[in-house]
Amino acid sequence: IIATFAVMKWAGYSLNGMTMIGLTLVVGILVDDAIVDLENIHRHMAMGKSPLKAAFEATDEIGLAVIATTFTLVAVFVPVAFMGGIPGMFFRSFGLTVAVSVVFSLLVARTLTPMMAAYMLPEGHHAPEKEPFYLTTYVKILAAALRHRGATVFLALVIFVASLALAPFIPKGLFSNGDMGEVVVQANLPEGSTLQDTTAVVDRISQLVQQRPEVAHIFATAGSAGGAKWDSAGGASVAQATINVLMVPKDKRKLSMDAFASELSPILKQVPGARISVTALGGVGGGKAINMVMRGSDPVALDKFAPVLLAQMRGLPELRDVTSSAADLRPELVIRPDFARAAEQGVNVATIGRMARIATQGDVDFNLPKFNAGDQQINMRVQLADSARKDLSTVGDLRVPGRQGLIPLNTVADIQFSTGPVQLSRYDRARQITFSASPAGGVPLGDAMAKINALPAMKVLPPGVTQDNLGQAKIMADIFGGFMFAFGAGTLFIYAVLVLLFGSFLQPLTIMAALPLSIGGAMAGLLVGGKELGMMGLIGILMLMGLVTKNSILLVEYAIMSRAKGLPRQEALMRAGQDRLRPILMTTIAMIAGMLPIALEIGEGTERLSPMAAAVIGGLITSTLLTLVVVPATYTYVDDFQEFVRKLIRRASGGRIQATPTHERAHAESVTTH
Secondary structure, three states, X not given: OHHHHHHXXXXXXXXXXXXXXXXXXXXXXXXXXXXXXXXXXXHHHOOOOOHXXXXXXXXXXXXXXXXXXXXXXXXXXXXXXXXXXXXXXHHHHHHHHHHHHHHHHHHHHHOHHHHHHHHHOOOOOOOOOOOOHHHHHHHHHHHHHHHOHHHHHHHHHHHHHHHHOOHHHOOEOOOOOOOOOEEEEEEEOOOOOOHHHHHHHHHHHHHHHHOOOOEEEEXXXXXXXXXXXXXXXXXXXXXXXXXXXXXXXXXXXOOOHHHHHHHHHHHHOOOOOOEEEEEEOOOOOOOOOEEEEEEEOOHHHHHHHHHHHHHHHHOOOOEEEEEEHHHOEEEEEEEEEOHHXXXXXXXOHHHHHHHHHHHHOOOOHHHOOEEEEOOEEEEOXXXXXXXXXXXXXXXXXXXXXXXXEEEEHHHOEEEEEEEEEOOOOEEOOEEEEEEEEEEOOOOOHHHHHHHHHOOHHXXXXXXXXXXXXXXXXXXXXXXXXXXXXXXXXXXXXXXXXXXXXXXOOOHHHHHHOHHHHHHHHXXXXXXXXXXXXXXXXXXXXXXXXHHXXXXXXXXXXXXXXXXXXXXXXXXXHHHHHHHHHHHHHHHHHHHHHHHHHHHOOOOOOOOOOHHHHHHHHHHHHHHHHHHHHHHHHHHHHHHHHHHHHHHHHHHHOOOOOOOOOHHHXXXXXXXXXX
């Protein structure tokens, strides 16, 4: 870990959320190579060898397996570092931190660990102990699995298919916010509200919030220098307010942060004259988790569609604080020229517009008269008083120049009060309306989005209207897509690494048979723990791809080595299971122990990481138990196929090519040397 800090410094990475997650992940993994080395050294010392000789021979014997297990992990996490978009920004430092740390653990395991074992382990008293009960039981199970290898492989396929059936029952999301102990209340008043109106609303909200026993402190801001990130309107406004609510520590309150936000939301609906939303702190990008953009080329159809969808979304119990940018309206004075009468009176429509602008807002700055105040010039803006602008008769009596002199405005135009949008927003050059909401009562983001997409209004969109997502919903979709790429690239990289290390295109398939066996455990771990399949859960499943191959490599590599010494296939597989059971169990227990504090949510902020730990622990348990019996059975089928291919090649060559299996050549050389 300390050596990894040097590479992080060189790469310009900081100790942040993602790099610390990476280091937390590998705590249980970094000792695996050393465990395998030390266990093999102890086994050789039990044969009567000195610590120095045992360290040399055991380390040499296990070298290929240790290197292969490390580089499969690197092969999994390097593609993560090259994911694009927002997921890439999250995981670039994460993937490289994990990859670099496991490479350093390999260097330590191949150098420092055997050196310390050679000179620090005591000599003697390493006679083999009585076989533990679990080893005897495992040998019987392995022998039965090899006798009934077809049933073993078929059962493994059934378990894999059944594990995929668990996926629909697991909630989907981006990641759990955890309990950061802070809730943000946002209040939006109607356009035209004064700062005094906003302050009164803030005072009322503060009174209601302070009555709650979960609240420690409140920090309120009346007025805003700019709109929230996903609000429909930006810019300075005195009609907006933000109240940050800091909660007491978790052990001194009954409600979690999300539950408190869900309870607080209906209470604050009592405050009149403001649209209020309550958000638990911790979402990516800030603001509400759901930000759905409906855009279209037909503004009329879009405006008709917006209230229908808004009403249906507000009817969903899975959502709260549902708002629409189309609902942000402000009072307007609407002057509609009567073109026929204006033409008859010789009144130019542009003249009507200019007169209305000067009367209500004043003329443009370029045309304003200036007042010289020393070395400064101050604009003098002339417009109707507020009371006059609110009187339709006063506005209607304004005079406009016509063919026969000045005439009243109301003779050539229709004047009335109405409402209109605060601003017209566009997304990819098309008119858009943003619908925002927060999941209610801890509902996962994926489930909330599924409910929205199942609404009748969403099933049949008006012609020309399309849907886009922003905020956490978009990031979630990008991350799921990015991880599909990472899974595919990681699988190919693992295969390539194993082909290079083992010099065979078929044996890596035996090792990779453990990959699907881990999926069921990961799904079961998430389901039993009640965790979301989100960013952290995907990290856990991705991590399993590298972890579960470690056990397969230890088994297959030892079986190949035993056959090279002349043992028959069945005996070589039994010997591999016997001798590799203890290091497999030790490394698995070490990895589970490293994840257990996170799975149990011990410490602040571990709620976010717990889905990852649940997936890893579940996947490790099932894959380890299944790998120990399924991989040897799969090995026999792959070996049979490999022998079949050899026979075909010999037959096609007319017997000119005599392919001698590796283990036969090695055995012959061993006998000759003896």
